[in-house]
Amino acid sequence: MDALTALHTRKASPKLVEPLPTDDELRLIYQAALRAPDHGMLRPWRFLLVKGQARNKLGELFVEAMQPDTEEKRNKLLKAPLRAPMIIIAVSTITEHPKVPAIEQITSTAAAVQNMSLAAHALGYASIWRTGAVAFSDKVKLALDLSVSDEIVGLLYLGSSTYENLPIPTVNIDDHFEEWS
């Protein structure tokens, strides 16, 4: 798939199943992440790869950290990681830098997430970028052996879409681009 087609047709898929990209394809996806723009070459990115049984462990970790107050919320958290065969937890490890504030390190990691989403799409797979309360919880960060100063920028759920053709929303160019003089 050429680059513009990938950019214009990527669509998040809420339902992801096997097959996952092969190991070689996964490496192509990881390489795409590592081409994210990076002010100061700080390499603020860290990616935790969660597959197979580790997804159940992640669900348990979410429950332990979030302490849900109803059975329904508990089950939702427990099952959340099972919505795809693989989850890539994208973390921005923030370094104090005189010229590169935290927001630039976070946006660099966001670019890496989008690069992976596009690379997966170009290879015929699908993904959805999710966050939610778990991404902003210090308890979740600590349970994942992260520092509270780290930012979980996204959980990229990856796999194959169960949908044939998800509609691409039409967004008017003129609503978002204007000539400035």
Ligand SMILES: Cc1cc2nc3c(=O)[nH]c(=O)nc-3n(C[C@H](O)[C@H](O)[C@H](O)COP(=O)(O)O)c2cc1C
């Ligand atoms: C930072 C970020 C966090 C997001 N978190 C969620 C989320 O927790 N749950 C969700 O359903 N969609 C979330 N989304 C939106 C989806 O990834 C996706 O963009 C949305 O479903 C629209 O689909 P599209 O990207 O194909 O237009 C998030 C997007 C971003 C950029």
